[in-house]
Amino acid sequence: VVAALAADHRVDQDGLVAAFARRHDPARGYGRGTDWLLEQIRDGGDWRDLSVGMFKGHGSWGNGAAMRVAPLGAWYAGDAEQATHQAEISAYPTHQHREAVVGAMAVAAAAALAADPAGPPTGGTLLDTVVELVPRSAVEAGLRRARDMLDYRDAGTVAAVLGCGRRATAHDTVPFCLWSAARGLDDYEAAFWRTAQAGGDIDTTCAIVGGVLASAGTPPPPEWAERTEPLPAWLGEALGA
Numbered sequence: 001v002v003a004a005l006a007a008d009h010r011v012d013q014d015g016l017v018a019a020f021a022r023r024h025d026p027a028r029g030y031g032r033g034t035d036w037l038l039e040q041i042r043d044g045g046d047w048r049d050l051s052v053g054m055f056k057g058h059g060s061w062g063n064g065a066a067m068r069v070a071p072l073g074a075w076y077a078g079d080a081e082q083a084t085h086q087a088e089i090s091a092y093p094t095h096q097h098r099e100a101v102v103g104a105m106a107v108a109a110a111a112a113l114a115a116d117p118a119g120p121p122t123g124g125t126l127l128d129t130v131v132e133l134v135p136r137s138a139v140e141a142g143l144r145r146a147r148d149m150l151d152y153r154d155a156g157t158v159a160a161v162l163g164c165g166r167r168a169t170a171h172d173t174v175p176f177c178l179w180s181a182a183r184g185l186d187d188y189e190a191a192f193w194r195t196a197q198a199g200g201d202i203d204t205t206c207a208i209v210g211g212v213l214a215s216a217g218t219p220p221p222p223e224w225a226e227r228t229e230p231l232p233a234w235l236g237e238a239l240g241a
Helices: 001-010 013-022 032-042 047-057 070-075 080-091 098-112 123-133 136-146 155-163 175-181 188-196 202-215 222-226 233-238
Strands: none
Touching: 001 070, 001 233, 013 032, 013 047, 013 070, 013 080, 032 047, 070 080, 070 098, 070 202, 080 098, 080 123, 098 123, 098 136, 098 175, 098 202, 123 175, 123 188, 136 155, 136 175, 155 175, 175 188, 175 202, 188 202
C-alpha cells in the first residue's frame, strides 16, 4: 500500500492489486479466499469480477483490508477525510462487502487522526471523529458502542460485547481495535498486551492497533523492534531510500 502511494500519490486500484498478486507468498498464512483471489489475478483474472463474486456474490467482509491500511492513514496525516476516501478505494480490489470497506475506512481515519502534526487527539475525540467519517454500518454501530465503553478497563469484557476478530469479519474486529488504541495512544506495549489478552484474531488485531499507535509516533519497545523482520528491499526502492 505504501509503495503504491509513493508511486502514484493516491491509490491506483489496478496497480495495487497487481502488486498484491506479484508479491503474494502463500507461506505467509493468508486466508483461503485471499490465496485464491490473488492466484486468479496472477493468472490473468480481472479483480473486478473475481472480488465481487466471492462468498456467493456478496464479496468478502473479512478484516484484511482494515489490517493493512494504517500506513495509508499515516500517509495522509492530519487529513482524515482524504485517508478515509483513499482507504475505501484501497479495499475494493480484495474486499467488496460494505462492512469490510467501512472497516478499512475507520482504521485509516483513526491512523490519520493519530498522525496529525498538531498531535494526536484524545481517545474520545478520535472515536467520535471516526464515527462521523464512516457510513452507517455494523462497523459504525460497533464504534459507537466502543465509544460508550471507553472507560472500561477489562479488554475481555469489551471483547465480549464488540468482538475481537474470532469471526475474522471487519465488524467483529475494527471496533475493538480502535477501542484498544483509543485507550492509550502513548503506550505501545500496554496497548499491544491489552489487545492480545482478549484473544481472537490476535495477529490482525495487534497489527491494527500497532499501526494506529505507530501513526501517533508511539514506538514499540526497542527490543521488540530489534526482533522484527527487515522491511523488503523493494519497499526502500519505492520510497527512494
